[in-house]
Structure formats: C-alpha cells, structure tokens
Amino acid sequence: MFVVWKWTGKRKLKYYPYLQESVREGKRTKVKVTYLGPTLEAAEKRILGLDLSAEEKARLVNELHRKQPKAPPPETIEAKAAAQLRRIALRYPQDERVQRAINVALAILEGGNVDG
Secondary structure (H helix, E strand, C coil): CEEEEEEECCCCCEEEEEEEEEEEECCEEEEEEEECCCCHHHHHHHHHCCCCCHHHHHHHHHHHHHCCCCCCCCCCHHHHHHHHHHHHHHHCCCCHHHHHHHHHHHHHHCCCCCCC
C-alpha cells in the first residue's frame, strides 16, 4: 500500500492524492486505487481514519507529504519533455556528453537558438 499523486482535469490540471494497493484475487493481482480527497489535509484525515496500525498510518502520512508535487503538472508536450530531460540530467551529473545533449534538446524545446 502506498500513496501516489495523479494529475487530472481537462481545463485546469491539478494533482490529487490516491492510495494504491495490490489485492490478490485467486491467481491474479488487481490494483485497487482509492481517492484520498481534494486537499492535503483531507487526504491526511482520510488516511488517519483507515483501519491500519499506527505505524502504517504514520508511514502513509509521511509518504503523502514527501511525494507531494512541488509544481503544477506541465500543460504542453514540450513542457513535459523538458521536465523529463531535466530529470535525466540530474541522474547523470558527471557525464558531459549527456549534459551537452540535454542542453541542446532543452534549447530546442524552449525555442532557443542552437549553435552546433
């Protein structure tokens, strides 16, 4: 059982917290997703109201706060691609070739001019 933040909405994109768990049904495993509420406070209250041990509740509340998105979801494909490229750049900070390729790709996505 763990907390995930999913973005939804067609006009205004926004993240919402869900509780996700795998449930074994015979030989198959099904994923059960439970909406926790529109706000962080409502989600925390819902987690604390579950029939779980105190340790599990504390872990889920901690995970809820730790995984909370810092920025709104990107609205364009270019913004999504740029965010993924920035994550790759953070994963490979020592590799100059990767950094150079990512900088060129970011410049193209953000409408900048690329010089060789």
